[in-house]
Amino acid sequence: MTWADGFDEQAREILRRNDRGGYTIPTSGLYPYQWNWDSAFAALGFAQFDLDRAWCEIETLFTGQWTNGMVPHILFHAPDEGYFPSHEVWQGTGPIPSSGISQPPVAATMARLIYERDPEIGAARMEMLFDKMVAWHRWFMAWRLDRGAVCVTHPWEAGRDNAPDWDVAMAAITPDGVGEYKRRDTSHVDSSMRPTKYDYDRYIWLVQRGARLGWDEAAMLDGTPFRVADPTMTFTLLRAMRDLAVMGAALGRDTGEIEGWIKVLEAGAATLWNDDLGCYDSRDVRSGTWAGAVSNASFLCWYAGIDRPEMRDLYRDVLAQVKYGVPSLPPSDDRFDGKRYWRGPVWGVMNLMIALGLADMGLTDEAEALRASTADLVAQQGFAEYFDPRDGGPAGGSSFTWTAAIWLGWASPNAQGV
Numbered sequence: 001m002t003w004a005d006g007f008d009e010q011a012r013e014i015l016r017r018n019d020r021g022g023y024t025i026p027t028s029g030l031y032p033y034q035w036n037w038d039s040a041f042a043a044l045g046f047a048q049f050d051l052d053r054a055w056c057e058i059e060t061l062f063t064g065q066w067t068n069g070m071v072p073h074i075l076f077h078a079p080d081e082g083y084f085p086s087h088e089v090w091q092g093t094g095p096i097p098s099s100g101i102s103q104p105p106v107a108a109t110m111a112r113l114i115y116e117r118d119p120e121i122g123a124a125r126m127e128m129l130f131d132k133m134v135a136w137h138r139w140f141m142a143w144r145l146d147r148g149a150v151c152v153t154h155p156w157e158a159g160r161d162n163a164p165d166w167d168v169a170m171a172a173i174t175p176d177g178v179g180e181y182k183r184r185d186t187s188h189v190d191s192s193m194r195p196t197k198y199d200y201d202r203y204i205w206l207v208q209r210g211a212r213l214g215w216d217e218a219a220m221l222d223g224t225p226f227r228v229a230d231p232t233m234t235f236t237l238l239r240a241m242r243d244l245a246v247m248g249a250a251l252g253r254d255t256g257e258i259e260g261w262i263k264v265l266e267a268g269a270a271t272l273w274n275d276d277l278g279c280y281d282s283r284d285v286r287s288g289t290w291a292g293a294v295s296n297a298s299f300l301c302w303y304a305g306i307d308r309p310e311m312r313d314l315y316r317d318v319l320a321q322v323k324y325g326v327p328s329l330p331p332s333d334d335r336f337d338g339k340r341y342w343r344g345p346v347w348g349v350m351n352l353m354i355a356l357g358l359a360d361m362g363l364t365d366e367a368e369a370l371r372a373s374t375a376d377l378v379a380q381q382g383f384a385e386y387f388d389p390r391d392g393g394p395a396g397g398s399s400f401t402w403t404a405a406i407w408l409g410w411a412s413p414n415a416q417g418v
């Protein structure tokens with residue numbers, strides 16, 4: 001038994017413990033439901049030891065799909081008092097109590113990685129999932145594009161809740177009428193690691209607006225104060241389209257529509273290039289203002305199949321500033337806050353996606369260095385939700401599903417290659 005075997009067992013144990021039967025919660029207490037992109041990564045972890053359970057995770061996620069194709073960011077399968085805002089606040093309109101927004105579309109990409117472990121089983125499972133994934137991607141193309149780049153309508157939709165990418169859009173919101181509410185996140189985790197009250201008032205205000213409008217996309221678009229074209233969504237959807245097209249072709253499906261979407265998104269990704277910053281950046285659609293942030297989402301360009309020499313130099317420059325990369329914001333940015341969620345910390349799932357992209361670009365040494373550094377972080381600090389990039393200090397929730405999953409599927413020396 002090697003040192004890594006012990007960590008593998010711990011990681012499997014975390015997935016089993018967070019398994020609620022067909023779906024996995026990110027961690028008990030802080031996130032007691034099924035989260036969209038967390039589940040997709042969880043599936044990659046399960047695929048290392050239980051392929052059927054891996055497919056099941058993704059299938060359960062799609063049982064929450066709305067008739068308009070949207071796949072919600074939270075499915076409230078079973079009640080839990082410990083989370084706010086509950087489904088009563090969200091008032092989602094799908095088949096399962098849910099939120100009213102989506103999350104970065106990584107399911108098709110994780111499905112393709114799982115598919116490749118056993119293409120015969122994968123083809124059988126994807127037969128059922130393919131049209132659902134296409135419908136979800138079509139919903140993004142219909143409702144979330146600005147000049148071909150994918151926008152978020154709530155910071156929670158990008159998964160990077162308190163990233164500086166939304167500061168301009170958030171400042172334009174006056175959260176009148178939000179009323180009294182009791183946050184639950186800060187009873188599970190120290191408030192210095194979580195978004196501020198200023199942020200939360202605006203998160204809830206946006207949820208209340210959507211609920212009031214019955215989550216009708218056309219009505220919400222009209223006069224929306226919050227619409228930001230973002231690298232996370234644009235790059236993950238572009239990559240997911242490419243992976244879906246490959247699986248579609250293997251299934252003998254017509255992939256023409258997907259190929260068309262790929263062209264649109266490639267053009268859209270170019271609109272996220274901030275010349276002054278020399279980096280892919282978020283663009284506030286209403287004001288036209290750039291976020292000016294070299295975030296870890298900026299480095300998902302390679303994952304989306306897009307290369308620019310400037311990004312390679314920037315990557316090395318950012319890594320040189322920290323002990324553990326890739327920080328969600330580099331210390332050279334005066335908004336950096338090493339423990340506060342998406343304003344500095346390192347996230348294993350982002351590292352996995354960045355490494356997949358680096359490897360695709362032929363930067364195999366960089367991809368391997370990032371894997372080894374992520375493995376080191378987890379081995380030293382445990383399966384935390386995220387980590388301080390300066391010293392690796394663990395932060396947020398513990399026994400975290402997606403950290404365990406990326407360990408099993410990628411970071412562990414025993415991982416069978418992604």
Ligand code: DGY
Pocket residue numbers: 073084156161185
């Ligand atoms: C939360 O509750 O903090 C989540 O990030 C929302 O998705």
